[in-house]
Amino acid sequence: MGTEKTAPQLVHSLYLLWGHHPRPGRSGISVTQIVQAGVDLADAQGLEATSMRKIGEQLGVSPMALYTHVPSKEDLVALMVDSVYGELYSDKANATNTRTWRDGLQQVAMCNWGLLIRHPWLLDVYDLRSLLGPNASRKYETELKVLDGIGLSDLDMEASLTTLLNVVQGAARDQRSDFESENRSGLTDTEWWAIVAPALEHLMSENDYPVSDRVGSTLGELFDAARDSQRSFHTGLELVLAGIEALIRPPDGSPASPPSAS
Amino acid sequence: MGTEKTAPQLVHSLYLLWGHHPRPGRSGISVTQIVQAGVDLADAQGLEATSMRKIGEQLGVSPMALYTHVPSKEDLVALMVDSVYGELYSDKANATNTRTWRDGLQQVAMCNWGLLIRHPWLLDVYDLRSLLGPNASRKYETELKVLDGIGLSDLDMEASLTTLLNVVQGAARDQRSDFESENRSGLTDTEWWAIVAPALEHLMSENDYPVSDRVGSTLGELFDAARDSQRSFHTGLELVLAGIEALIRPPDGSPASPPSAS
DNA sequence: GCCTTGCAGTGTACGCCGTACATTACGGCG
DNA sequence: CGCCGTAATGTACGGCGTACACTGCAAGGC
Structure with a gap:
């Protein structure tokens, strides 16, 4: 895809990744919910089956509504990845406190x-x-x-x-x-x-x-x-x-x- | 994607892979040419840009004509892979005749x-x-x-x-x-x-x-x-x-x- | 030399995709 | 109650793989 991001877009994506989400609109959907739905879908059907249309459907919302909260699918995937990275090393005992x-x-x-x-x-x-x-x-x-x-x-x-x-x-x-x-x-x-x-x-x-x-x-x-x-x-x-x-x-x-x- | 191959199809794909190609038809295109065009395209533009339509275009042939020679894109990719594997260890000196x-x-x-x-x-x-x-x-x-x-x-x-x-x-x-x-x-x-x-x-x-x-x-x-x-x-x-x-x-x-x- | 016939090649169409763009309709404020 | 910004939507475009009905060519029988 020839999606060449401009500098402000790059920065915006970063802020999004670090939790600067827009407030939920009148449909009530939040970035967090979108990401969760994406992860669920990808877990169940794989990434290629994880389309904006299906995510929208699962949330009871038109596909294009997602773009109010997330600038592109690429950014959504980045959010999904960082979201599941959150599962790692969650109990502080892991990995850090080992003897060798x-x-x-x-x-x-x-x-x-x-x-x-x-x-x-x-x-x-x-x-x-x-x-x-x-x-x-x-x-x-x-x-x-x-x-x-x-x-x-x-x-x-x-x-x-x-x-x-x-x-x-x-x-x-x-x-x-x-x-x-x-x-x-x-x-x-x-x-x-x-x-x-x-x-x-x-x-x-x-x-x-x-x-x-x-x-x-x-x-x-x-x-x-x-x-x-x-x-x-x-x-x-x-x-x-x-x-x-x-x-x-x-x-x-x-x-x-x-x-x-x- | 839900392409469940039947047993004869599996065998057919294998034979194709091992060089049992159909004779070139009246347009003159052969499996070898299709594979070559696919490899060239993929080298230049990546696999996602390597579509049946573009391969057909490059060979001056309708996209659907390719299906006379190759049962599916999946098989074509398999052929492409095995084709470039042919580049490896071509000079017999390589890898086999090393000292250690x-x-x-x-x-x-x-x-x-x-x-x-x-x-x-x-x-x-x-x-x-x-x-x-x-x-x-x-x-x-x-x-x-x-x-x-x-x-x-x-x-x-x-x-x-x-x-x-x-x-x-x-x-x-x-x-x-x-x-x-x-x-x-x-x-x-x-x-x-x-x-x-x-x-x-x-x-x-x-x-x-x-x-x-x-x-x-x-x-x-x-x-x-x-x-x-x-x-x-x-x-x-x-x-x-x-x-x-x-x-x-x-x-x-x-x-x-x-x-x-x- | 003509006709038949089988198959190589084609065109159209379907259901997907991401998303640009114009439009609608709703919630909050004056 | 009316206005307006904006969240949500509908439509559309250009792409994809490929099913399916079709056409038209070349080779074989007479």
């Missing part, structure tokens, strides 16, 4: 994983990264704090956090992909494979792929899409944690005990 | 990174993972082979590869996000920040976020969106590689020299 940075990062990963599973449409938001709402800021601070003072440079802290979140996001994406392709086709993995496998075997008969065949078989024996994604999430998390540990300690490092947090 | 698994994985990461930078629309494809075309299969085999025989279980091989690719994908996503938000607003990062910063400072005046402020400053001093994404890509890659190394060697491991590949 490892535990802290695992908390961070688990919290983000849970959020992405509860709200898979987050994966469809284009620039999650540059969202500057209040809850996003709090999230960023909370997560960075876990990595602070453990021996990483500022740049490495940022890159490590980004990488961790990318791993979580990727795993969540895989899981959703598995889950949705089951629901969309109405076939279980097994049924789907039963249809596809013979054709594929025929097509691939000329080439052979020894390693992927073997790995495919191994996976197939234990196959369960959901569990598979979760396992690759946990493995990925472990890889990143071990990587960070190696980054902290010089590679010829002494076999010392793990350092404590903050 | 570390070098091999770096090759894999770099190749995928390059592919995603050349064809950022790959990031918008829902189900990249379960694509079973010929080039995707070759890609999977090539990449798995790098991890084979270095002391990982089949499950850990798969999870490690998935994680590596997720890191690459995440970094590419971040880079595109930076790049596109610049182009879409017509503002450089600096200009954008100059508009946003004062408002944000005002809004955040009550709360304070010591760690993210400091890290933000550090990043700001060296700020360049593209370079930043690349740096976080390289750091992420290092983290995963170190993680895999730790996975191979038991955590109490002896300080032996790194094992050689395959």
